[in-house]
Amino acid sequence: MMLFFVVGLLVHIVFFASIFDIYFTSPLVHGMTPQFTPLPPPARRLVLIIADGLRADTLHEFDEDGNPRAPFIRNVVMQEGSWGVSHTRVPTESRPGHVAVIAGFYEDVSAVAKGWKENPVEFDSLFNESRYTWSWGSPDILSMFAKGATGNHVFTYSYDADSEDFGAEDISKLDTWVFDHVKEFFHAARNNQSLYSQLNEEKVVFFLHLLGLDTNGHAHRPASREYKDNIKMVDEGVKELVSLFKEFYGNDEKTAFIFTSDHGMTDWGSHGAGHPSETFTPFVAWGAGIKSPQRVAAQRFNDTLLKEWKLEHYKRQDINQADVAPLMASLIGVPFPLNSVGVLPVGYLNSTGAFRAESMFTNAVQILEQFKVKMSQKKEVTLPFLFTPFKLLSDSKQFDILRKARSHIKQREFDEAVLLCKELIDLALKGLSYYHTYDRFFLGTNVLLGFVGWASYASLLTIKSHSGLTRGAGKPVKKPGCLLPCGFVAVGILMAFFLLVQACPWTYYVYCLLPVPIWYAVAREYQVIQDFVTALLTLPPSRLVGYLLACTLGIEVLVLSFFYRHMLTVGLLVFAGWPFITPLWTRAKSISLSWIFFCLLLAVFPLMPVVGREPDVFLVEC
Template sequence: MKLAILQTYFWCSCSIFANVLFLLNRRFTYRIFIKVKNLMEMWKSQMVLVQVLLMLCVFRLYFQSGPIYHLEPQKTLPEMGLQAPADRLVVFLLEGLRADVFFSQNCSRFSYFRDLLLREGLVGISKSSVPTLTRSAEVALFAGFNQMPPVLPTGKFDSIFNRTSASDRGMVQRFSDLSDLRVSLESSACVKSMQNATRLLMVVYVDNFGGANPQDFNYKKNLHNTQRNIRDAYEMIESTFDDKRTAYLFTSAHGLTNLGSYGSGSDEERDTPFFLWGAGVNGKPENITSNYSISHGVIVQLHKLAQIQFAPLMSALIGLPPPVHNLAKLPLGYMKVSREYERKATHLNALQLLTQTKAIIRRHELGVFHKWLPKFNDLDLQRIAFYQNQMNHLLDNGWRSRAMQTSVLAIKVAQKSLKFYYTYYHIPLIVTTVLALLGSQIYLLMKLSRHSTDSKIQPRGFLTWSTVLLVSLGISLGELVFLQWAPISTIICLLVPFGIWSLAMAEVPQSGCWVFKPLKHLQLIVAPAASIIMALCYSYPFGLVYLLCVLCLKSSAYVLSLCRNHSTVFLRFPVWYWTLDD
């Protein structure tokens, strides 16, 4: 009885407290609501919101929605009975060093690395991801996939850092610069803890080149000093551990243009050099990409890798499986290990990709309409389950070369399957982006035509058959895609054109022939819009066409600004009236 009275008193107190808070904040909440309502009634606010949604659609076209979570990692190679070729991995990560600067003048600027290059090094060009940012490069290098832009965070994902920390007596050390590394190596307590670690990953960030011109004298001077300091740090690490069990990677997160900028997708920004040497590195692999000549006619092999391929390669060097969200194939021939070690490392890569494929296929089959939708026919759940049985059969019969070929084939098929499902809504998103772009321009033309001719003409509003039909179609499509378990960002992008065209139809005047005036001005819209869409597939030529269209329209706007006092100009070109006066 007392407990019931106490519970009643507690709930009454909470109710009174909630009502008091609501009464105190009601006026404040009402003011915020009114301000937001007034702000959204302004044209510029509406168009800013439309542009944000269009940018979200473009981001969704270029980047996948995000990795699949709750995936189980594979076994480590030591757990499979094989010793890793390296106990430590040191990564020197620069920022702003591009490939042509690294290889210019026959690598004369990297004289401190030339003996390592000739003796045991592996050098080449890695293709970084877009956008060319340090954060994106870290995800590509240590997680094995291309992340969405930082403005649209991917969330938690697996990486070499997680795998190293989760292993028995594994340790991860990050150093902000080379001096920080030197201080740690001079500390006996820090060195002792690193020596006791069975697996050690050290990442040294070197960002002395950010914002500089690669052709500038100070840039070249800083580059020369940095590579000398990296060579000194390498010798200090070797003398500290003195066991020849350390692998090294020297690479850049991204390059710089001649103006010192980065972040886009030009070859100068995406082509970055890499130099791999140390324990477990095969300095002369059989799969030669091309030859490169350095001083005195000495020829070295120049290799080309995707930046995401370093994740499975670095993992295999220290005996780890690839990160669970890795999308890259382990490059073969780059490790100085036994055939059995390379075969099992490739097998782990295949299992990791197949596990990811199995998860995304299962998520696709959770959808209500998956039986009637397209699917990847070369790989399904039954074939994924058959892979392990087939590998066991081949190994039991001693056919190890065929087992290696089977793993390589499984990796290729799994990559194709993942690409198919990650880009599953690519074509519908292109269509909706085009419709949203044209709808926003139609909305502007309808609004501006009405205001530039006669302000007494009233729009039809939202209670018309066209707007009700559009809203109904949008809601139905959203429900269908939601029942198919599509990502939230994909659902939003597919619904954007329905909302924009509903606004456009609501601006149709109640009387008059409204169709011809907007269509008359579509000549100012179709060419730039088509150029934007075609630039998604053919960036350079159609990007140039779009630039020419913009320049022509801007020049027309300048001419119209000289005649802004003539009302006939506003009647013929209402879009420029909004551009100049709103």
């Protein structure tokens, strides 16, 4: 029996590990050619400000006195630039959020657990493509992008990790540190000719990571005075920063500014899930190459935010978080990050039609390059007669769309070219997803076979050991011949050869070969299966149908519990009544009472409020 438990533990570890290979694999591919817009960019430099943990609604709302909580940012929205909501993806954590903004792609979920200070995978980013990048902020965030950059052109200035103290009285000092050191940096640059020359080159990026809001949100909650005061401090800091850049560069109007966040935060002070308070982050852009505010009569969105923020007549342009990377690359004329899957939001660009069309064309070619590499990699490791290409984007289709888009650009039909490029991007992204999940059905089927096989084997052992099924005393027990093990060995060899030919990773061997010994063990218990089926067939039809309905209902309750957790209470209440319909109640009342008590106790938990999105003072004392 101990061997059975050990094997069962190992089998379930394999099942758990398979989740990461099936669903959480890195989307990155390598070997693409860098793509950049051939026309002169509108900006020489870009300032990226990420307020970690800032919610869109808290930034744009009014305070208790009816005044804007962030007056400078609001003035930018109404007088200088363009704005919208940046929609993040789960997991709404700092690492994947910053990677989406700066590198333009969404990391697989498992990357969150692979460390902050080291990159679990190599990826390209806006910083890597820039001529110089200077960054200030948290050491956890800055080191991610400095380590992955080629050459010595990404410079970081960070405070000590011990400064990130959730129990500190004034956590906003983290943001004050950033603004103060940026001022000192530019002041020192006036007396450093080498640094001054570098700062005046083109394709330069300045990155400010502001961690105070995230830390205050965790420590005091987003509705707290500390969090809201931190927003005002950040707003004032951004205002002074803009003045600093205008003064240093002689108001040359060649600086583009981006203000956004990596993720939001629930009222409870948590993040990581997909609630709108976590996925709705602010996005405000202004300066060189960015459109001025666009007045509109009415806008249609599936929320009431515009009315709450009193911005109904200022055009709101929502984007996906990964779309920020191609926008920034386009503004300063650097190659789009190689792994970016963002779609350039051309509505933000204040440039010629030719520049918008060329930028969109570059975006399409850059994503198409990833599609081609992904397809090539999958084709190389798949047997020719088994390879199924993505039919919606054949080679001829790619060539036709690119040819038509280029023709429209030459004929100065820029809007038509942009639409064609968006169509190509949409198809290429679908193709990327297709090849990224190409093996998912194959792996999932094998894991399912293993899981069903193990459940069947465990059930057969239970029936064999604890049921009342008995064979006749004079009935001989047939022993399996050599044909059965030889057959399963042959299946295992064929599967291993199939995986070897396709150069599959070693984990595939585990998932695909595990069902073979499991189902062999099931097949060895064919006599138990035969006895069990015989016993079922001897039952009265009404009783047999009742058992089948009870099993079906139990499975349905389990499925519904994924969507309605209160269904778990229903199932536990049914379990609590089980001793009354069996001889257990008369034979062992103490055990039956214990069973009923613990079932009823567990049934209470699904009815309790969820901790995380809304604070419940009756459940937890803050």
